[in-house]
Amino acid sequence: MEINEVISEMTKIWQNILDDDAIELKSETTAKDVEGWDSLTNIQLIVAAEKKYKIRFSASEIMNFANVGEMAETIIRKSANA
Amino acid sequence: MAIMPIFAQNAVIPYMEFSNLRKNLKKDFSNFPVIKVAILGDTPTQLLHQALRGYGYETGFSFDIYDSEYDQIERQIMDTSSELYAFQPEYVIIFEANQKQASQFYSNDANAKPVFADVKLEHFTDLVNVLNTYLSCKIIIMNIPEINDGVYGNYANKTDLSFLYQLRKLNFGLMDLARHIKNLFIADVAALVVEYGWQSAFSTSTYTNTGIVFDIDFWPLIAKNISDIILSIHGKFKKAVILDLDNTLWGGIIGDDGIENIQIGELGIGRAYTEFQTWLKQLKERGIILAVCSKNFEHIAMEPFEKHPDMVLRPHDIAVFVANWENKVDNIKHIQSVLNIGFDSIVYLDDNPFERNMVREAIAEISIPELPEDPSEYLSFLRSLNLFETAAITIEDNERTRQYQEQAKRATLQKAYASEAGFLESLDMFCEINSFDRFNTPRVAQLSQRSNQFNLRTIRYTEQDIERISKDKDYATFTFSLEDKFGNYGLTGVIILQKKNDTAFIDSWFMSCRVLKRGMEGFMLNAIATYARSAGLTYITGEYIPTSKNELVKNHYQELGFRWEDGLWMLDVEKYKAKKVFINNQDYGNK
Numbered sequence: 001m002e003i004n005e006v007i008s009e010m011t012k013i014w015q016n017i018l019d020d021d022a023i024e025l026k027s028e029t030t031a032k033d034v035e036g037w038d039s040l041t042n043i044q045l046i047v048a049a050e051k052k053y054k055i056r057f058s059a060s061e062i063m064n065f066a067n068v069g070e071m072a073e074t075i076i077r078k079s080a081n082a
Numbered sequence: 083m084a085i086m087p088i089f090a091q092n093a094v095i096p097y098m099e100f101s102n103l104r105k106n107l108k109k110d111f112s113n114f115p116v117i118k119v120a121i122l123g124d125t126p127t128q129l130l131h132q133a134l135r136g137y138g139y140e141t142g143f144s145f146d147i148y149d150s151e152y153d154q155i156e157r158q159i160m161d162t163s164s165e166l167y168a169f170q171p172e173y174v175i176i177f178e179a180n181q182k183q184a185s186q187f188y189s190n191d192a193n194a195k196p197v198f199a200d201v202k203l204e205h206f207t208d209l210v211n212v213l214n215t216y217l218s219c220k221i222i223i224m225n226i227p228e229i230n231d232g233v234y235g236n237y238a239n240k241t242d243l244s245f246l247y248q249l250r251k252l253n254f255g256l257m258d259l260a261r262h263i264k265n266l267f268i269a270d271v272a273a274l275v276v277e278y279g280w281q282s283a284f285s286t287s288t289y290t291n292t293g294i295v296f297d298i299d300f301w302p303l304i305a306k307n308i309s310d311i312i313l314s315i316h317g318k319f320k321k322a323v324i325l326d327l328d329n330t331l332w333g334g335i336i337g338d339d340g341i342e343n344i345q346i347g348e349l350g351i352g353r354a355y356t357e358f359q360t361w362l363k364q365l366k367e368r369g370i371i372l373a374v375c376s377k378n379f380e381h382i383a384m385e386p387f388e389k390h391p392d393m394v395l396r397p398h399d400i401a402v403f404v405a406n407w408e409n410k411v412d413n414i415k416h417i418q419s420v421l422n423i424g425f426d427s428i429v430y431l432d433d434n435p436f437e438r439n440m441v442r443e444a445i446a447e448i449s450i451p452e453l454p455e456d457p458s459e460y461l462s463f464l465r466s467l468n469l470f471e472t473a474a475i476t477i478e479d480n481e482r483t484r485q486y487q488e489q490a491k492r493a494t495l496q497k498a499y500a501s502e503a504g505f506l507e508s509l510d511m512f513c514e515i516n517s518f519d520r521f522n523t524p525r526v527a528q529l530s531q532r533s534n535q536f537n538l539r540t541i542r543y544t545e546q547d548i549e550r551i552s553k554d555k556d557y558a559t560f561t562f563s564l565e566d567k568f569g570n571y572g573l574t575g576v577i578i579l580q581k582k583n584d585t586a587f588i589d590s591w592f593m594s595c596r597v598l599k600r601g602m603e604g605f606m607l608n609a610i611a612t613y614a615r616s617a618g619l620t621y622i623t624g625e626y627i628p629t630s631k632n633e634l635v636k637n638h639y640q641e642l643g644f645r646w647e648d649g650l651w652m653l654d655v656e657k658y659k660a661k662k663v664f665i666n667n668q669d670y671g672n673k
Contacts, residue, residue, distance in 0.1 A: 017101055019108070040128055043288050043298050044101055059290035 001079060003027070006072040013048045017041065027069030053079050094449050094467060095140050097306065100129065100298045103136025111144035117312065120148040120171035122155045125179045126294050133305035141313055152293075159209050162216050173312060174213055175269070176206075177224045179295040180249075184231060187245050196242040199251035207259060210266055218546075220315060222267045222308055223260075225253045227275040227283065264545050267315075267473075269308050277466065278303065310471040317531045317542060319472055320449065321423050322371035323362065324414055326432035327383055327405075331359060331395070333457065337378055341385050347392025354458040359394035361461055365470060366399050369482055371421060373402040375413045375430075380405040401486035410437055411444040421486060422595040424534060424631065429469055433457070473531070474545070476524050481572065488569040489596065506600055506664040509566040513602075513665045515609055518552035518559040525573045526561060533592040534631040538624065538638060541590055556581050557589070558613060562606055564597050564665070571597055577610055584620040586610070587650075591624070595634075604661030607642055614655045624651040 011025040018036040031037040037045070049071070050056055055078040065071045119134065121127045131149045138145040148169040150158050155176060158166040166174070187198050194201075210221055230238055230246045238244035242251075253272055260266045275283045278300070285297040296304065313319070328335045332355050333345025345352040346359075366372050372395070376383045383405035387397045397403070402420050404413045410432075418425055425447040432438050438450050454463050518526055527545040534540070543551070551557050562575035574594040579586040588610075593602060614622055624639045626632075639651035642661075646652075 019105065039292060040132075043129075043292065043294070044104070046287070047285075047298050048101065057287060059287040062287050062291050 001076045003069065003072050003076065006075055007068060009052070010049065010068065010072060010075075013052060014045060017044050017048055025068045027067065027072070029068040030066070049075065055079060094451050094469070095137070095306065095309075096467075098136070098140070098302055100133060100302055103133050103302055103305070106136040106139035107132060109139050111139065114138065114142050114144040116144045116146050117173065117316070118146045118148070118169065118171045119173045119175065119312075120150070120158075120166055120169055121175045121177065122150050122158055122166070123177035123179070124153050124155055124182045125177075126152050126292065127177060129294060129296070129298060129301040130175075130177070130305055130308075133301045134308060137302070137305050137309045141309060141318075143309075143313070143316075145309075155209070159212050162212075167216060170217070171219055173220050173222060174217070175222045175224065175308060176209065178226065180227050180229055181289070181295055183226055183249065183252075184245060187248060192243060195248070198248040199255055202248075202252050203255040203259065206256065210259070210263055214263075214265065220265045220267060220312075221263075222269050222311060223256060224269045224271045224304065224308075225256050227272050227280065228253065229275075229280060267311050269304065269311060271304055271307070274300075274303050274307065307468070310468050311473070314471040315473040315531075315544075317534075319427065320370065320429050320469055321427040321532075322373060322401075322421055322429070323365065324373045324375050324417055324428060324430045325362070326434065326437065327374060327376040327378065329433040329457065330431055330453075331355060332386065332393075336386060337382050341390055344386060344390070346386070346390060349392075351458060352392065354460065356392060356394060358457070358461050361464075363394050363399060366483060368475060370470060371401045371423075371482055371486060372399055373417045373421070374400050374404060375410055375417060376405040377407060377410070378405040398487070399483065401483045409440075411441055414441060414445065414448070420489070422535075422598075431464075474524060474528055476528055485569065485571060485596065503664065509568075509600065509664070511564060511566045511600060511665040513565075513605060513667050514563045515667055516561045516563070518548055518561065520549075522561050522573055523548045523552070526576055529573065529576055529592060529594060530590070533594060534629070535595050535634045536598065537590075537592040537629075537632050538588065538635055539590055539627045540592075540629050540632060543590070551578060558586065558610075558617070560606070560609060560613075562593075562602065562609075564600075564602065566600075575602060575606055577606055579610060579613070579622075581617070581619065584618075586614050586617075586619050586622050588622065588624040591638075601661070601663040601665060603638070603642060605663045605665045605667070608660045608663065609667075611653070611655060611658045611660070620655055622653040622655060624653075626651070 007025050007027060011023060014025055014034065014037070015021050015023045018034070018041060020036065023034055031042065046057060046062055053075050055075065057074065061074055065074070121131055123130070127149055131147050135145050135147055148165065148171060150166065155178070158164045183202070187195065190198060206223060213219060213221055226249055228246060228249045234241060234244045238246040241247060256268055260268050283296055283300045288294050288297065325331055333350050333352065334343060336344055343349070346355045362372060374383070380403070384397065384403065386393050387395060387400070402417045404417055406413065414430065418428060425445050429449045429451070430438070430441055431451065431453065432441070433453055438452070441448065442450050449469065451464060451467060451469070453460055516522060523545050527543055527548050530541075530543040530548070552559055558579040558581060560577040560579075561573050563573045564571045564575070571594070574597045576590060576592055577588060578590040580589040591606070610622060624644060626636060626638060628636070644651035644653045
């Protein structure tokens with residue numbers, strides 16, 4: 001999987017859950033940059049990503065994601081292992 | 083499971099994922115009745131808040147929710163100047179999480195551990211008592227998943243020092259508390275965890291990062307459970323089940339296969355149908371009406387009920403039995419008219435998707451579950467829908483089937499009498515009048531919640547309300563219990579008079595439609611007129627408040643001889659001439 005491909009798939013998930021088609025995720029995007037991405041919607045986003053890629057993030061992974069890129073990299077790594 | 087598209091507030095409400103419920107939050111709730119709900123939790127409850135409000139859209143209610151900061155349960159309840167009391171909720175939900183219980187429990191020493199549940203129960207009792215002193219609300223306590231913490235293994239069942247022992251004792255104690263406190267209800271989260279498993283209920287990463295104790299897609303199950311409780315308190319509950327026969331109540335086709343070859347009992351997958359029938363019979367015994375609607379010849383359809391040794395349901399279990407070759411929509415409408423209850427309180431069970439869709443399209447309000455294709459799954463599927471939530475049960479509930487069967491006999495007799503008076507006279511009717519007392523309070527409250535058609539103002543009273551009114555000197559209360567030569571209808575009519583100066587205002591007048599067309603209206607008016615005269619009152623006034631269901635009584639006061647004056651229906655007590663009725667009464671219990 002290409003990181004850009006994953007980020008564009010994540011963008012669709014984010015648009016759907018946050019109900020905002022204007023969202024455009026980039027590798028360096030953080031929660032601050034996206035309206036509606038707060039600690040509650042974050043749970044939904046994480047669970048939706050886990051379902052889509054059939055993976056589970058650990059508690060510390062979730063806590064330490066610095067930006068969208070790091071999350072996408074973790075997805076790629078975990079999907080490869082699965 | 084398919085989501086039913088139309089009239090969501092009346093059809094079967096399916097489980098929904100959190101993200102779909104959250105999308106409901108942006109929709110238009112402005113036409114829905116508002117119900118104020120306060121959520122008090124010892125851990126974050128925002129997901130419950132959103133899921134509950136989201137379900138409100140599916141059921142046609144706008145839950146106006148006050149969600150306190152977490153860990154404020156005691157402060158919000160014990161401090162009567164708190165935001166909780168300012169909010170004046172109709173419902174207070176109390177949520178104490180398993181994880182918090184565990185840390186409290188572990189901080190106890192070996193002397194305190196065995197009484198942990200007792201102390202917690204006292205705490206819950208205090209909370210409930212304070213709420214009931216300062217608020218008029220219903221209280222819903224979420225019980226606690228019974229997780230074995232692994233400290234003692236199975237030995238946890240053999241010692242009161244274990245967390246599991248204390249949790250189970252606490253949950254059992256909560257049930258007992260709810261049995262004794264009428265406005266306390268338990269949302270059975272522990273049972274949901276048994277059904278769906280702790281692995282689905284709990285997300286370690288969500289909990290570790292946010293302190294939210296359930297998985298995001300488990301909250302909808304809890305929210306639906308709570309919403310089911312609230313809806314049943316608001317009179318939205320099921321009263322009857324209409325059953326198809328072939329491949330619904332037994333395997334095979336009675337008309338083709340014959341009585342010895344249908345699958346019930348030992349034959350084929352008969353066990354699935356036997357257990358399904360046993361469950362239906364339990365519903366019947368708790369007051370749900372069973373009716374049959376089948377495309378069959380009646381004598382063939384009836385044969386298994388009468389003769390098959392393994393049938394659980396027998397002819398006397400079925401209130402209305404319709405088997406013919408007309409279409410099911412007409413037959414179901416006929417059954418509804420005999421039962422005289424709203425379509426929204428009826429569940430229709432049929433294995434055939436075509437019939438289900440036809441009925442659903444014709445009668446949008448009726449609940450029609452999408453039964454699984456495999457009959458062995460019927461029971462667990464229906465159980466999971468929680469269709470039969472109820473806010474109260476009364477002794478009269480389990481008599482209802484017999485009453486409807488008597489109704490069918492009366493209908494036959496009525497045809498034989500040429501004049502209405504002759505027919506009424508032949509019934510040997512007898513009516514007992516009482517004021518509200520502690521014996522009839524549950525039934526009065528139930529009738530207040532259930533009567534939709536014959537209800538002049540449709541004010542819903544709870545048992546607590548009824549108790550309060552019965553003690554208030556400004557009110558006079560009347561209950562009417564009718565019987566005739568075919569049987570006893572029980573308490574079927576209620577009038578509440580509010581006295582002010584020289585006038586008795588009819589605050590409530592409602593009646594079960596089972597006793598329509600036998601002169602009860604006149605009899606009841608005679609009773610309150612007699613009372614008004616003896617109490618020295620000059621006028622009786624009444625009001626009709628239209629609803630979508632009470633058109634039946636639109637001209638009620640006019641027909642009884644009231645005159646329209648100053649926006650109310652009015653009757654002069656002195657000039658009133660008692661109506662001719664064919665109902666005798668014995669006891670005039672009202673003071």
